[in-house]
Amino acid sequence: MDPDYLPSLRHNGALDPNNWQPSRDNLRDDFGARRVEEGDLVGWRYAAWRVHEIRPYLDVDLTDRQRERLDELVQNVTDDARTQEFERLRPFHVVLRHVAGPLAIKEGEAPGWKRLHDGTREISFTSWPHRTRWYRLRDPYKTCSCHGHPWPCQEYDQKVMTAHQMREMDRLVATAQPGVCAHCLEPISNRQKTLTFPEESRFVPGAPGPTFHAGRGECWGGAERYEREGRLASNPDVVRLASCPGIRFIHEQLGMPSDKRIDCTAGPFCTGQHGPAGYRSDTPCYSHVQLAGNDGAYARPTFDCGYRRGDIACIGGDMSSGGTSLSPTAADQLWEQRRRGAGGWIV
Ligand SMILES: [Zn+2]
Ligand SMILES: [Zn+2]
Ligand SMILES: [Zn+2]
Numbered sequence: 001m002d003p004d005y006l007p008s009l010r011h012n013g014a015l016d017p018n019n020w021q022p023s024r025d026n027l028r029d030d031f032g033a034r035r036v037e038e039g040d041l042v043g044w045r046y047a048a049w050r051v052h053e054i055r056p057y058l059d060v061d062l063t064d065r066q067r068e069r070l071d072e073l074v075q076n077v078t079d080d081a082r083t084q085e086f087e088r089l090r091p092f093h094v095v096l097r098h099v100a101g102p103l104a105i106k107e108g109e110a111p112g113w114k115r116l117h118d119g120t121r122e123i124s125f126t127s128w129p130h131r132t133r134w135y136r137l138r139d140p141y142k143t144c145s146c147h148g149h150p151w152p153c154q155e156y157d158q159k160v161m162t163a164h165q166m167r168e169m170d171r172l173v174a175t176a177q178p179g180v181c182a183h184c185l186e187p188i189s190n191r192q193k194t195l196t197f198p199e200e201s202r203f204v205p206g207a208p209g210p211t212f213h214a215g216r217g218e219c220w221g222g223a224e225r226y227e228r229e230g231r232l233a234s235n236p237d238v239v240r241l242a243s244c245p246g247i248r249f250i251h252e253q254l255g256m257p258s259d260k261r262i263d264c265t266a267g268p269f270c271t272g273q274h275g276p277a278g279y280r281s282d283t284p285c286y287s288h289v290q291l292a293g294n295d296g297a298y299a300r301p302t303f304d305c306g307y308r309r310g311d312i313a314c315i316g317g318d319m320s321s322g323g324t325s326l327s328p329t330a331a332d333q334l335w336e337q338r339r340r341g342a343g344g345w346i347v
C-alpha cells in the first residue's frame, strides 16, 4: 500500500471535509496554528484560501454565552496568567477569499458565502482558538496532478477511504471463519484459552458469535472492545464476558495475602473479567486514575495496604484530599472517555 495511506486516513476529509488536513510537506507549521494573520494562505476543506481580514471579538461583541464559555475555559488558570490566557483564547472573526480548489459547502451554510464583483468567493465565520486548528500552506504548495488542487485532493482521499472500507469489510468477513480468532485472525489451537460470545456475530449477520484468544492481551483487547462498544452498548444488562465496570488495583505492599492483593473498584459487582495477566487493567495501588467529567475525582482502591516508597503511597481509603470518591464504574467511565477522545470514525 501507498506509504501515505495511514496519515491520509487520519486526516481524511472524505466523510467530513472539515477533517481534511493538507499533507505535512504542504504545511508551514508542523501541527497547524491556533491563529492566523491577514495575508496568510491557508488550506481549508480541500482548497487554498487567503486570509483577507481578521477581527478579534471585542468585549462588547461577545454574547453572554460566549463570555461564559471563555470564563469556563480559563477557570483553571492561575490568577496572573488568566488575562493573558483569556486573550489567547478570545474568538476572532475571519474572512477568507478563495484562491484555488473545490468549494465544499455544507447544507444550510450558503448564507455565509459571498460572491464578490470579480467572481471571487468569500466566506466569513468565527474561529475559536481552543477548537480550531489552522493549516497555513507553503507558498507555492504541492498540488495533485489530477485537478491542481492542494495535496491531497478530495478524489484521492475518497479513493483511500474506499480502499480502507473494503479492507475492513474483508476483515469482518474473515472474523466469522470457524476456528479463527476474530481479532488476530490466526487459527486457534486446542491448547489455547478462548472466549466465545453466545449471541449472533455483530460483524457478520447470521454468523455465530465470534471467538477470541483469551490468553493474549491484544486479542482480549479486541474482545473487550467488541463487548463494550457492541454488546453492552445495545444491552447494558447483558452478562459481561470480557469486561468489568471497575478498575483492578494491585496492592504493592509486600506480604499481602493473595485474596487482598487484588482490589477492584466494582467491589461485589466485579465480574473478574480483567483479561490475561499483564493486561492494561492492572493498576498499582499508588496510581491516581483520573475520571472524565468528574472534576478532581479519581478512582482508588478500597483500602490502604500501607505501601510507601519515597513520595508514593497506596491511595486506598484516603478521603483527606477532598472531593474524591470511590467510583465502582471507573473502568466504564474511562472507556467512554477514551472513546470520545478518539473522535468517532477515526481508526
Ligand atoms: Zn486531484
Ligand atoms: Zn487472537
Ligand atoms: Zn495498596
Ligand SMILES: [Zn+2]
Binding pocket: 244, 245, 246, 247, 248, 264, 265, 266, 269, 270, 271, 272, 273, 274
Ligand atoms: Zn473487577
